[in-house]
Amino acid sequence: MRQYDVIVIGGGLAGLLAAAAARKSADKVLVLQKGVGAIAVGGGSIDVLGYGTDGRLLPGPQAGLAMLTAPEHPYSKIGACLVAEGLYFFSELTAKAGYPYGGSLSTRGWLVTALGTLKPSAFFPRSMDASALGTAPEIAVLGFNEMKDFYPELVVQGLKQRLGTNKKYRIIRIPSGLAAGRDVNSLDIARNLDHPANRQALALQLKRTLPAGTAIVLPPVLGTKPDYEALIQLEQETGCVFIEAAGLPPAVTGLRLQSLLINHLRDEGVEIMEQADVTGALVEDGVCRAVYTDNFDRRRTYGARAFVLATGGFYGGGLLAGIETVTEPIFHLPVRTAPRDEWGSESLLPEDGQPFAKTGIAVDASLRPVNAAGDIQLNNLYIAGRNLAGYDNCMEKSGNGVAVASGYYAGKLAGEVRA
Numbered sequence: 001m002r003q004y005d006v007i008v009i010g011g012g013l014a015g016l017l018a019a020a021a022a023r024k025s026a027d028k029v030l031v032l033q034k035g036v037g038a039i040a041v042g043g044g045s046i047d048v049l050g051y052g053t054d055g056r057l058l059p060g061p062q063a064g065l066a067m068l069t070a071p072e073h074p075y076s077k078i079g080a081c082l083v084a085e086g087l088y089f090f091s092e093l094t095a096k097a098g099y100p101y102g103g104s105l106s107t108r109g110w111l112v113t114a115l116g117t118l119k120p121s122a123f124f125p126r127s128m129d130a131s132a133l134g135t136a137p138e139i140a141v142l143g144f145n146e147m148k149d150f151y152p153e154l155v156v157q158g159l160k161q162r163l164g165t166n167k168k169y170r171i172i173r174i175p176s177g178l179a180a181g182r183d184v185n186s187l188d189i190a191r192n193l194d195h196p197a198n199r200q201a202l203a204l205q206l207k208r209t210l211p212a213g214t215a216i217v218l219p220p221v222l223g224t225k226p227d228y229e230a231l232i233q234l235e236q237e238t239g240c241v242f243i244e245a246a247g248l249p250p251a252v253t254g255l256r257l258q259s260l261l262i263n264h265l266r267d268e269g270v271e272i273m274e275q276a277d278v279t280g281a282l283v284e285d286g287v288c289r290a291v292y293t294d295n296f297d298r299r300r301t302y303g304a305r306a307f308v309l310a311t312g313g314f315y316g317g318g319l320l321a322g323i324e325t326v327t328e329p330i331f332h333l334p335v336r337t338a339p340r341d342e343w344g345s346e347s348l349l350p351e352d353g354q355p356f357a358k359t360g361i362a363v364d365a366s367l368r369p370v371n372a373a374g375d376i377q378l379n380n381l382y383i384a385g386r387n388l389a390g391y392d393n394c395m396e397k398s399g400n401g402v403a404v405a406s407g408y409y410a411g412k413l414a415g416e417v418r419a
């Protein structure tokens, strides 16, 4: 059996942050991940808390955290100071990696979606910052001919509704420059724009039609790497402001963040094992001694002093829904759900969230799993991310914020466990 200080199960945003935080005080950290997380489809913005539990737009993330009253919410368990510490840790990490995120806890930022709506967020790549839409006299929405998932007309329609018709709006469509006869997606175009010469050609095309100072909304295509080289070059060569839209899988902005975090972990000597499906655990006297993976050839066992469970919710595979029950498949932890006939609210978007979305593992103030009576189930296991009970990330706009804050806190606690 291979022995580690900390083992993180799950390689989504919560798991990667947990590993980074654990590594600060633990030497041997291992990430076991079955697949990639929601970050690859969900985008790289860190939405902390856009809307309150009554559905009202909050003045800003920090003010929203102070107004949060739900005791079961992960942020209430973690506490506002540690949430802020986790988000600061994240921001520092992006800055050190040369891809500093914009935004802050005190002010609400806005992102444009591929539907032309505006979404509140807290921390985001600078290329997604939509604040220039308020000041630019002219807005252009750029589409690529062979790309089917981004409709500039829809974006313009949405923006007119929200920003008014006083501004000048334009739609620009250009060939993607990729092989004709096939559909292309944002990742194809981003790969193409990894090359400075292709960016220069795009800048020349845009300069011919758009005056300097135009805010250009486009799909997330400004390169695949976690840097701002494409953004800087295009802005310098056109004099325009570029704004990448959110919510368009494959989420190039999320993939950039994923590479940044993986590069950081590898530099720090964290081991990352991919296609490692954790299927069970060895537990003695309320302590987890090891977990095991089952592959086609054989079972492998990995021991550690502390573990972080960051396997996601229904999407990631951390929670499994049956007809009547929801289960957690590795440790068989108790899962907190609403009574079966109350899983779904009749209203599609109820202000206080959908009950099924709040399904998850209940925890104590140290993120250790508890049962309905509040008894800790395993002393050296910490829960992080989408498998936590008590929040509806879609309604609140809090998904990646909870992943960062709980991942950081769970990793920090796990790293501090001594034999």
Ligand SMILES: Cc1cc2nc3c(=O)[nH]c(=O)nc-3n(C[C@H](O)[C@H](O)[C@H](O)COP(=O)(O)OP(=O)(O)OC[C@H]3O[C@@H](n4cnc5c(N)ncnc54)[C@H](O)[C@@H]3O)c2cc1C
Pocket (backbone or CB within 6 Å): 009, 010, 011, 012, 013, 014, 015, 032, 033, 034, 035, 036, 037, 038, 039, 041, 042, 043, 045, 046, 047, 048, 246, 247, 276, 277, 278, 279, 310, 311, 312, 313, 315, 316, 317, 318, 330, 384, 385, 386, 387, 393, 397, 398, 399, 400, 401, 403
């Ligand atoms: C389509 C979509 C769009 C979204 N958009 C946004 C957004 O714009 N802003 C925002 O803030 N949030 C957004 N979210 C929510 C946000 O992405 C998630 O809440 C957050 O990323 C969850 O991270 P996680 O690490 O907890 O879980 P996941 O990202 O689900 O990661 C779980 C990880 O655990 C692994 N795993 C599962 N079971 C096992 C096992 N048995 N063994 C080993 N590994 C296992 C998975 O392979 C994966 O690596 C979006 C989510 C989706 C699905």
